[in-house]
Amino acid sequence: MKRFSLCILFAGFSLFTFAQNGGWKFSFGSSKAEKGTKVVPVTTVYSYALGYGFDFGTHPQEFTATNGKKMLTGCRSDKPFYFSVKLPEGNYDVKLILGGTSEPSMTTVRAESRRLMLAHIATAEGKTTTQSFTVNIRNTRINDSVSVKIKPREKAKLNWDNKLTLEFGDKNAAVTAIEITPNTTAPTIFLCGNSTVVDQDNDPWCGWGQMFPSFFKKGVAIANYAESGEAANTFISARRLEKLLTQMKKGDFLFMEFGHNDQKQKGDGIGPWSSYQQSLQKYIDEARKRGAYPVIVTSMHRRNFDAAGKVINTLGEYPEAARQLAQKNQVPLIDLNAMSKILYEAWGAEQSVKAFVHYKAGTFAGQASDLADNTHFNAYGGYELSKCIVEGCIANKLDFIKYLRPEYSRFDPAHPDAFESVSFPLSPFTTVEKPDGN
Known part of the structure; x- marks a missing residue:
């Protein structure tokens, strides 16, 4: 459409x-x-x-x-x-x-x-x-x-x-x-990130950030500034951070989840312990200048299993660099990298495809060939990952969890919701075009 x-x-x-x-x-x-x-x-x-x-x-x-x-x-x-x-x-x-x-x-x-x-x-x-x-x-x-x-x-x-x-x-x-x-006066949770976080415009693609608002009642706003293909430094150079800072006020939150695209950058001064940490430090500093609370989120795994059914790390040292920066700055950490490993292994190599954009040719209009993307989620996958984020917020005792909807039930990544129990009506807007980044 x-x-x-x-x-x-x-x-x-x-x-x-x-x-x-x-x-x-x-x-x-x-x-x-x-x-x-x-x-x-x-x-x-x-x-x-x-x-x-x-x-x-x-x-x-x-x-x-x-x-x-x-x-x-x-x-x-x-x-x-x-x-x-x-x-x-x-x-x-x-x-x-x-x-x-x-x-x-x-x-x-x-x-x-x-x-x-x-x-x-x-x-x-x-x-x-x-x-x-x-x-x-x-x-x-x-x-x-x-x-x-x-x-x-x-x-x-x-x-x-x-x-x-x-x-x-x-x-x-x-x-x-x-x-x-x-x-x-509502506290605003600003989300910074890439295609795994973004509000994807079209089915069957879905970022966890666009499912996140559904868990909260009136009184707190989710402002998802994430965009496909962005790394921590390109998010800054595109003036996305500059823009959201014009809207930030005391008591707001700034979530940052990068790594997938950062790891593909090359050159002097580029890497998890240099450019990546330096960029995230800027997010932390700018949020604190305005009386807002920075929160670091480690990148979730890609869908990649070994012969024993264990998740293979494809993100190098980027998750650990994020963990150590959070510890250094005493910033709340949501370790989505660790939670996603538990979640994916609970699904298993075969069943985990149901959480990602894996669809046979002809499922969607204009789809001439199979879709088999092991990075990007469908609505079910985005929903389950967003529950991991909610659990990270609860574990860190972030103030805005008081706005959680009373019907929310706690989530254990080791026991994900059954695929058949989670469904959402398709939007009229669909595309077979893959989001930027991987």
Whole structure:
């Protein structure tokens, strides 16, 4: 499915004319709404001029149902649909009223570039549920003359535009209302890393960073600045660190996970004990200058087994260099390298393919040959790795774990979730193009 925006002019109305107390409220369908709420017919198409609407050519259907003595209207679809709102960069609390149809519904919500926010929210016929989360949105601008040096393939990335995009999907996905409120005080967890961390735009690819938000309730925001192909030093030279530092405040967190691409660099002064540690030291220093808390994450293993079913280290001394730098600076360490070894060996050489992008030709549109990638995860793999990160946060007693959703159950990498028990609806956006890096 190709991303595009249809532009229309809508005279006489601005998104901000109905903003109340710094927030935005939308109800869907044709029913009347309380003052300060904008009624959005399902025919409303997003445009920059209008400032809100259904996006990327998706068209849900209106529904009407009865909930006791109350009549409900909203929008629903068996296919994923998108709703976008033009907003300045920052953190926002999003409240959704889901369900309400005359049949049972199940809704999974993603934000921006496929960040998982809510998974499989079920409602009975005629019933609704209110769900909330905090989301971060951003743009490329650093100041009036400087911007992040994004790659050509990032230009269509929803993380970098000037709007919040929500994706609703699953089985009879339904929504009756959305409320969006700025949150200037929420702690922000900034993620720096490569293709194993990034918000992958397209299925079947998935970074652990885009699954991470689903474990947290309203009150903390995940800002995933990771990008495919980046090393610790190229992340800096592309001004990605510089950009996120413009948004950082006291009490925030800065996670850094590099190594896969760093190890491929050559030349004088390049290596785990020189350029790699020097770059990570800059992240640590810059975060601390602003009263934020740096956290080092060691790189997870690639899927590489010996004849005995044990994971082979392909990352050289980079994980150990990260461990020693964390110890030297008294920085919390999440040893994903160690946890991934336990996790992969629990899966085993044969079953571990289910966590990576291994698919037979013809599985996805335009896929002429088999996909067999032993570095990059699918949704199941990204989800399991993100649980390892959550466990690392708990072990380090990081303050924001108080925002963990109460339904979260502890995770042991030696006993991963069964593949059959973890599934997510596919996004309309798919690609067989491999992410940068390996």
